Amino acid sequence: QVQLVESGGGLVQAGGSLRLSCAASGSIFRINAMVWYRQAPGKQRELVAAITSGGSTNYADSVKGRFTISRGNANNTVYLQMSSLNPEDTAVYYCNADVVTIIPSTRAQYERNYWGQGTQVTVSS
Secondary structure, eight states: OOOEEEEEEEEEETOOOOEEEOOOOOOOOOOOOOEEEEEEETSOEEEEEEEEEEEOOEEEETTTTTEEEEOTTSSSSEEEOEEEEEEEEOOEEEEEEEEEOOTTTTTEEEEEEEEEEEEEEEEEE
């Protein structure tokens, strides 16, 4: 089993910064894409930023130039550095990852998508 645990959320004033972290643990052979999503009250969950195992990144237009996604050296951790925050960034932020595990009996690789529990980010005006 694999777990994704987010941390770093909180309350910040407009114009401030926060850094979110997401650590994956468990039966991990490799992690492919890692993605940050967010969901504001009454709105659909939306992609914020994504990063591949090779380091290619993709951002929502609304956060380009303000947010930076990166991965840790072991590649099992993903970060989201958020700057110039505004009240529209208020949401629950979720970590998502495509995790490859090895099936012990067959040694075959198996990829599954996992979600973290989410961390609240609140930006006050």
